Amino acid sequence: MIESSTKGVFAPETLQDYGADPVAVRESDKYVSEYIRGFVDKWDELIDWNSRAESEGRFFIDVLKARGKETVLDVATGTGFHSVQLLKAGFSVFSADGSAEMLAKAFDNGMRHDVVLKTIHADWRWLNKDVHGKFDAIICLGNSFTHLFEEADRRRALAEFYAALKHDGILIIDQRNYDSILDHGFSTQHKYYYCGDQVVAEPVHVDEGLARFEYRFPDGSKHNLNMFPLRKNYVRGLLEDAGFRKIKTYGDFQDEAEEANPDFFVHVAEKNYV
Template identity: 65%
Template sequence: MSAQKQDQAFGDKPEEVRDTDHYLEEYNEGFVDKWDDLIDWDSRSASEGDFFIQLLKERGCKTVLDAACGTGFHSVRLIEAGFDVVSADGSPEMLAKAFENGRKRGHVLRTAHADWRWLNRDINGRYDAVICLGNSFTHLFNERDRRKTLAEFYSALKHDGVLILDQRNYDAILDHGYSSKHTYYYCGDNISVYPEHVDQGLARFRYGFPDDSVYHLNMFPLRKDYVRRLMTEVGFQKIETFGDFKETYRESEPDFFIHLAEKQYHEDNE
């Protein structure tokens, strides 16, 4: 692979790059081409099962906005499960790959290039559910960006809609150091994923592939309770958090947390 494809333009001090918009540099053509090797669609389907499909069906959802569609994994799964899906992403490279992956599987994805902070400018309609998966929300380094994004997600939902948003278990990484079973999310073979640097304002992850290519992502290490608080302050009332697809868990065990936030207004909530 050429050096150009591996160059993510972090500069001489990559640990100082703490900018929401830098993800556009990080998800370059080379890294996007490797992304499906990283998640391994078949292994991911087996480990995840029907978790998201069941959550959505139990709540009567039919229309879904996949706000961080990446290479299309969840969009395709939801389409095949009978949902009406719009696939959005801020990365043009990811959207192109998602559309290509959809075509390979016999689907024409309805794609939309959208910055979450102005989501409702770039997408139409209201949805039964908005999903933001793949640890994508942690690309937002600025609290104002996070609040604006959650407000946009809230606005994109119908009155009784739900938001499903996931994140790495940064609490465990910050408090106890990094360990991962890679059982559920990044299931590709012979791929190395670990944080090269972690502090209260940055988790810089290194992704190494069998052909010796290396890529990085700079992300903000969001704590679980902080995300839940932001959701509440934006207007979501009932929030349920799963650990690696389980309702009960020890706080340090899950690799990922999955938040399910309901927009529906409960008058008796204090």
């Protein structure tokens, strides 16, 4: 189940390919080919680990420790930021992702930070086929849930998350504030999430079924991601339908009342009914 290393999984570099009509590409499986090596290698310029660590502070660590959680499954590891942060904070972490390119980068980043990531290449829709055992907590961060375009896929993924949790486990899942983008247009300071000040990340197309973001890097390169614009209350409803209770939503790591128009929402959903 556990790969100690993901070296050697890189395929020859390719270009992102959306065909003749990029805004017509609305498929859950597309993200795998979007994260080409050239994009993955630049992803940390967008995140800026140091600034990200400073901006979010101990939020996730404190949420997990306050509930006595120890084992964490990071199902959207990306380049490894949160897996590394939680490992250093003393949690037992397993790191999963559907992109082999991302997992390889995450493993290398872990080595640079003196930790060894336990990586698992897994699709959320069949998570428990590749990930065995039960966890105290699952985190799905980095706006990753937005890669699922079909509602059936979203419901199946949440069911898989629910099944992989212990009876009193919690799910932490985040998303962009797509309500604001859809209703009022895009405006963000990227104070907390995408902190790289040399990278421009903004939508080039938005409708109720697609948010197509373009990422422009200092070297002049451009990459794109097609994502489904999830509304906040819709996600909360999906969590409830999946069986989660006591769902608390934060806006940019603050109680919702304290942040009028956050860039991101963070949902903390508990499996325990009590």
